[in-house]
Amino acid sequence: MIVRPKTRGFICITAHPEGCAAHVEQWAGYIRKQGPIANAPKRVLVVGSSTGYGLASRVTAAFGGGAATFGVYFEKPSEPDRLGTAGYYNTLAFERSARAAGLYAKGINGDAFSDAVKQQTIERIREDLGQIDLMVYSLASPRRTDPKTGAVAKSVLKPLGETYTSKTVDTDKWTVNPVSIEPATEQEVTDTVSVMGGEDWQMWVDALQSAGVLAPGFTTVAYSYIGPDLTWAVYRNGTIGRAKEHLEKTGHDLDARLKSMGGRAFVSVNKALVTQASSAIPVVPLYISLLYRVMKERGLHEGCIEQIRRLFGRLYEQSPTPLDAEGRIRVDDWEMKPDVQKAVQDLWPQVTTETLQQLADTAGYREEFLKLFGFGLPGIDYEKETEPHVVE
Secondary structure (H helix, E strand, O other), X not given: OOOOOOEEOOXXXXXXXXXXXXXXXXXXXXXXXXXXXXXXXXXXXEEOOOOHHHHHHHHXXXXXXXXXXXXXXXXXXXXXXXXXXXXXXXXXXXXXXXXXXXXXXXXXXXXXXXXXXXXXXXXXXXXXXXXXXXXXXXXXXXXXXXXXXXXXXXXOOOEOOOOEEEEEEEOOOOEEEEEEEOOOOHHHHHHHHHHHOOHHHHHHHHHHHHOOOEXXXXXXXXXXXXXXXXXXXXXXXXXXXXXXXXXXXXXXXXXXXXXXHOOEEEEEEOOOOOOOOHXXXXXXXXHHHHHHHHHHHOXXXXXXXXXXXXXXXXXXXXXXXXXXXXXXXXXXXXXXXXXXXXXXXXXXXXXXXXXXXXXXXXXXHHHHHHHOOOOOOOOOXXXXXXXXXXXX
């Protein structure tokens, strides 16, 4: 079939198999070009490994450090007459490429929140790798079923305390519109923390440690975001912010516990980027499109793969790993430079539907968004028939 992008709101409901593979290869090529990562981990588990920062972590570990990688992801496979998700195609492409390079690359497609997937992962690690040196926790999900109680929690993107009014961009029509978001209830806050906080991260580490599959000197890292004043009310001071605070507390607790085995736990605060998750957050896409313009003008722009290569440098090539006052790794440091933030803040009141194309990097935003689903990659003939059903 001929596969073209079909967008619905903040998501693209089609994915191009060959384009996704080309995107993975583009990332792998970048990592190879940067040269080997000194002291890199050799056995790596990535929970949430099929898109965005999680996929970039797997690519970096494999092609920058020669690591054996095991991925946990939840994606819809292709069928003979039906497309799979981008994450499904990404994973197959990555594993094919890694194996061609002589690297171990396997995974499980299932619910990472479940006890069953944790146990299956442990069994595979035991059989194939023995132990792991690094676990990256990069899970992004709108809901979670508690493995102990069976209760289903759904995350929400809401402010706390009072209604938040600002402006956002409709990335289908590229119009700037006012947005008002009602404050979250206490139950919504609790549910969002359950889905996006640190409880499941801790459950993974608990299960892995109890099973004896953590190598001496084991490191684990989870990903977070803080953001600027412009998104503060809906992000850091909203339901997601509460979840991220819980994640960071979990990181400190895990770090203290892992010290006895020479281990470490970190939260890495990463840059705002176009991902499937960020596209869903009101206000954030408009901020990102302005940020991209400002950072590109200054030669500071990075995508997922550049961010994660820099993170691995902090984790393994710098000793001790540089941390902020709260004990976090900050690879959002270029985004949060005062001159960058001032430039974005100066643009913010000027941006309207009429000035959007002039002031913001809408082309860059759309390009990065479509790349997530395998579109717009060089060397791919998008007018040509492609086989939707891809298997190992």
